[in-house]
Amino acid sequence: MKEASSQEIEQNAAHESQAEFAESTDQYKVKLSMFEGPLDLLLYLIRKEEVSIYDIPIARITEQYLEYLRAMQELDIGVAGEFLVMAATLIHIKTQMLLPRDPDAPEEEIEDPRNELVYQLLEHQKFKGAANVLHQRAMMEAATFTRPMDGDEENPEVAATLFQLFEVFKEVMDRRKAISEIEIARDEMTMAEKIAEIKLMLNSSNEISARALFERAQSRREMVLIFLSVLELVKELVIRFRQSRTFGDIVIVKRDS
Amino acid sequence: MTVEELIPIIESLIYVSEEPISAKQLAAILEGESVDDIQTATDQLAEEFNSRGGGLELRQLAGGYRITTRPEFSEYVRRYLKSQPSARLSLAALETLAVIAYKQPITIPEILEIRGVTSTSAIKTLLDRRLIVAKGHKQVVGRPMLYGTSKDFLIHFGLNDLSELPNLEDFEDLMTS
Numbered sequence: 509m510k511e512a513s514s515q516e517i518e519q520n521a522a523h524e525s526q527a528e529f530a531e532s533t534d535q536y537k538v539k540l541s542m543f544e545g546p547l548d549l550l551l552y553l554i555r556k557e558e559v560s561i562y563d564i565p566i567a568r569i570t571e572q573y574l575e576y577l578r579a580m581q582e583l584d585i586g587v588a589g590e591f592l593v594m595a596a597t598l599i600h601i602k603t604q605m606l607l608p609r610d611p612d613a614p615e616e617e618i619e620d621p622r623n624e625l626v627y628q629l630l631e632h633q634k635f636k637g638a639a640n641v642l643h644q645r646a647m648m649e650a651a652t653f654t655r656p657m658d659g660d661e662e663n664p665e666v667a668a669t670l671f672q673l674f675e676v677f678k679e680v681m682d683r684r685k686a687i688s689e690i691e692i693a694r695d696e697m698t699m700a701e702k703i704a705e706i707k708l709m710l711n712s713s714n715e716i717s718a719r720a721l722f723e724r725a726q727s728r729r730e731m732v733l734i735f736l737s738v739l740e741l742v743k744e745l746v747i748r749f750r751q752s753r754t755f756g757d758i759v760i761v762k763r764d765s
Numbered sequence: 766m767t768v769e770e771l772i773p774i775i776e777s778l779i780y781v782s783e784e785p786i787s788a789k790q791l792a793a794i795l796e797g798e799s800v801d802d803i804q805t806a807t808d809q810l811a812e813e814f815n816s817r818g819g820g821l822e823l824r825q826l827a828g829g830y831r832i833t834t835r836p837e838f839s840e841y842v843r844r845y846l847k848s849q850p851s852a853r854l855s856l857a858a859l860e861t862l863a864v865i866a867y868k869q870p871i872t873i874p875e876i877l878e879i880r881g882v883t884s885t886s887a888i889k890t891l892l893d894r895r896l897i898v899a900k901g902h903k904q905v906v907g908r909p910m911l912y913g914t915s916k917d918f919l920i921h922f923g924l925n926d927l928s929e930l931p932n933l934e935d936f937e938d939l940m941t942s
Contacts, residue, residue: 544857545882590882631879637936638863639856642922649835650850651922652822655780700799745898745915 546594547632549576554629561629564622566605570598601625676758677735680722697730702737707746710762718749718758768797771806785829785920786860813940828926854890861887866918867933870900870911888912896921901917 541548553572559565572725577591710717718738725731738760741747750759766774778794779786788807792800807830814823816834822835834842843850854862861884864876876884891897896918902908914927924930 514854543849544860547881586880628879628881630836632881634936635860635879636861638867638931638933641857641931642866643854643859645924646854647869648836649921651839652833652923653839653842653846654831654833654848688852720834743899745899 527613545588546591549573549591550594550625551629551633553757562626564626566598566622568604570595570602572597597625608707627660674735677722677731680719680725681728681731697733699733699740700731700735702733706737706741706760708735710747713763715750716760718760723762766802768806768809770808771795771798772810772813775803775807776810779823779830781831782829782831782915785826785831787829790829809836809857810879824923825925826923827916832865837930854894855887856884857884858876858890862891862913862914865891865912866914866927866930869913871901872903872911880921 533621543552550569550573552568552718553576554561554564557565557568557572559569574595578593580591601621655758706716706721709721721738723732725734738747742749745763747760750761751757752759770844775791778791782790787802788804789805791803792798795803804931810874811823811825811830820838821832823830825831833895860880861876864879865871868875868879873884873888877890888897892915894917895915897912898915900913902909903911912920919926
C-alpha cells in the first residue's frame with residue numbers, strides 16, 4: 509500500500525520539478541511564485557538566514573523582506589496588499605524594539621513586540637504541515653476505487669444547475685404575469701418561514717417539482733421568496749436538484765441526513 | 766440470527782451501498798438484530814475480508830464501511846476505467862482546507878487572520894468540490910457564514926472521522942528542529 513502511493517508521490521514530485529525547471533530561466537521569479545503569502549515569505553527568510561523563529565533579528569529580516577518586495581515590483585509581479593501589510597507590521601515591530609524600555613517597569617510586564625508575529629508564524633507552520641499530510645493522504649486515497657454506481661436507465665440523474673433553475677423561475681413568473689396583473693397583498697412572510705415550509709413539504713414527500721413549487725406562489729414577492737429559500741437550502745446542502753432529461757422538469761430532492 | 770448468518774448479509778449490503786454504510790444503517794435494515802451482534806459480525810467480516818489478500822479491501826470511511834480496490838492495483842484499474850487522477854488541489858486550497866478542518870466551524874475573516882492572505886478563490890474551489898460546506902451563520906455583527914468540512918472531505922482523505930486528523934501540535938517542532 510505504501511509502496512504504490514509513495515511511487516505516485518515521487519512521480520508527482522518529478523512532474524513538479526520539471527515544471528520548475530521549465531521556469532528556471534528566471535530563478536527569481538520561480539522563488540517568488542513559491543510564496544503563498546507574506547507569512548510564507550517570512551518563514552523562507554528565517555530558514556535561509558538560519559535564525560531562530562523565537563528570536564528573529566527583526567532589523568535584518570525586515571530589510572530582506574523589503575528587498576524581496578522591491579524585486580517583486582521590478583519583475584512586475586503584482587504585490588498583493590497582504591505583503592504590504594506585513595511590511596508595515598515588520599517596520600512597526602522594528603521601531604518598537606528601538607524604543608528604550610521603561611527602566612522602572614517590572615520585568616514580567618515587558619512584552620516582546622515580536623511575540624504576536626512568532627505566534628502567527630508557528631500557527632502558519634503547523635497548518636502547512638497539516639496541509640502536506642492531507643495531500644499525501646489524498647494521493648493514497650486517489651489510488652483506491654469503489655464499485656461504480658449503477659446507472660439508472662429510466663431516470664438518469666443529471667444534476668441541474670442554478671441557471672436552469674432560474675429559467676424555470678422566469679418561465680413561471682412570465683406566465684403569472686400573463687394571467688393576472690393584479691396582486692393581492694398578503695401577510696408578510698419571512699424567508700425563515702418559507703424555508704421551514706419547504707423543509708416540511710420535503711418531510712412528507714422527498715421530492716418536489718421546482719415548477720410546482722413556484723406555481724404555488726400567490727404573488728411575485730412570494731415567488732422571489734421561494735426562489736431565494738431554495739438557493740439557501742442548496743447552500744446549506746439540505747437539497748439538491750435533479751433533472752431527468754435536458755430541459756425536463758427540475759426536481760428538488762432532499763439530501764440524506 | 767447468529768453472527769455467522771449476519772456476516773454474508775452485511776457483506777452484500779456493504780457491496781451495494783453507494784456511500785459508506787454506517788452501523789446505524791445496517792441496524793435499521795437488520796431490524797430486530799442486536800447492535801452488538803451486528804458490530805461483532807462486521808468486525809469479523811472485515812478481518813476475514815482483509816486477510817484474504819485479494820484485490821479488494823473493506824475499510825472504515827466517513828463513519829461507515831466501504832469496499833474499495835487496493836491502491837497497489839490502481840494502475841490497472843485506472844487503465845480499465847480510462848480515468849485520470851482527479852485534479853490536484855492547489856497549495857493555497859490545501860492550506861485553507863487544513864485551517865478549516867482544524868478550526869471548524871470558521872468564518873472567512875478568521876481564516877484570513879490565520880493564513881495572513883485572502884482565501885476567497887481557494888474557498889470557492891473547496892465549495893465546488895464539496896470538501897467544505899456552509900454550517901450556518903456566526904451570531905456576530907454581519908452574521909458571517911461559518912464553514913466546516915463535509916462527508917466528502919472524510920472520503921477524499923480516507924478518514925473515518927475528524928479525530929483521525931493528525932495532531933496539529935506534531936507540526937510545531939518542524940521550525941525549531
